[in-house]
Amino acid sequence: MDIKIHFLSIPGTDNFIEGTNFNDLYTLHMIDTNVSSIVFKNILFVEQYLKTKIAYLVSEQYGVYTNPKDLSNCNPEDYLYRNNYGRSDRGRNNILRQLKETLSSDRINDSVAHYANIRNHIPPWILVTNITFGLTIKWYNILSSSDKTRICSEFLQTPDLSIDEKKEFISISLDLLRRYRNKIAHGNRIFNLSGLPALPKKQLLDLSHNVLLSSEYNKNIGKSDLFAVILTCFILIDNRYILTNFMSDLIYTLNPYANIRMNGKSILEILGLPNNLFDRLDALHKQKFS
Structure with missing residues (x-):
């Protein structure tokens, strides 16, 4: 969405609110770029966490051997053997084929090239270095029910949610982060993005330790917006140092504009974030590692 929409007296026109100046537009553009x-x-950290968890599980459960040239996926010795994965997913064979095709493409990285040329196998922890976040999520989606249970339980260690509730949250939150990441990568503004999946209310309120209120969620705050993405990263990243830096980066970027208002709104409000964002993230951080 174009930044200028926040400065229009009549939406859909080029009529700016009286007093709007170029500095306001430029400031908002820079904030958007830096926050993006x-x-x-931090979405990349979640991506790496997912890849690591899948690679460790698959190598432990199904071994380290795969043949990139065998696209039938019928070899029981191959960790991409189709019967290792959920039989109900119609796209299973296609996804397994996509995984192998990344190993045969002209875009393999140095790690894959080394294993392909020197070793006699390409283990899962090398494969994941050569695939996209989207394909990684597809790989997760075709895992067997028990394998998904293990990964979801590693991500979400709370005893207050059932495994089905954990699986629902992981599935939707990964899709939310993927779509948001793609929008950022394609130069979209992070202000008021639409069409993103909504996080399930019960799980979000529980996992955020109620730093998000039910009444706020009902008003679409923290549901599928920038605040939802930030909360999701805080929930899925289990590293005190990374999350401390996440908060510090946001504070460093946004605090200089704490007393600035544009069109009657604070910078945080324009971003769709609560004005006490940092207090909430600090409370969530303390609860998470208490």
Whole structure:
């Protein structure tokens, strides 16, 4: 969405609110760029966490051997053997084929090239370095029910949610982060993005330790917006140092504009974030690692 929409007296026109100046537009553009970079970086941490968890599980359960040239996925010795994965997913064979095709493409990285040329196998922890976040999520989606249970339980260790509730949250939250990441990568503004999946209310309120209120969620705050993405990163990243840096980066970027108002709104409000964002993130951080 174009930044200028926040400065229009009549939506859908080019009539700016009296007093709007170029500096306001430029300031908002720079804030958008900087916050996008911070969020993007932390979504990458979630992506790496997912890849690591899948690679460790698959190698432990199904071994380290795969043949990139065998696209039938019928070899029981191959960790991409189709019967290792959920039989109900119609796209299973296609996804397994996509995984192998990344190993045969001209875009393999140095790690894959080394294993392909020197070793006699390409283990899962090398495969994941060569695939996209989207394909990684597809790989997760075709895992067997028990394998999904293990990964979801590692991500979400709370005893207050059933495994089905955990699986629902992981599935939707990964899709939310993927879509948001793609929008940032394609240069979209992070202000008021629409069409993103909504996080399930019960799980979100529980996992955020109620730093998000039910009444706020009902008003679409923290449901599928920037605040939802930030909360999701805080929930899925289990590293005190990374989350401390996440907060510090946001504070460093946004605090200089704490007393600035544009069109009667604070910068945080324009971003769709609560004005006490940092207090909430600090409370969530303390609860998470208490």
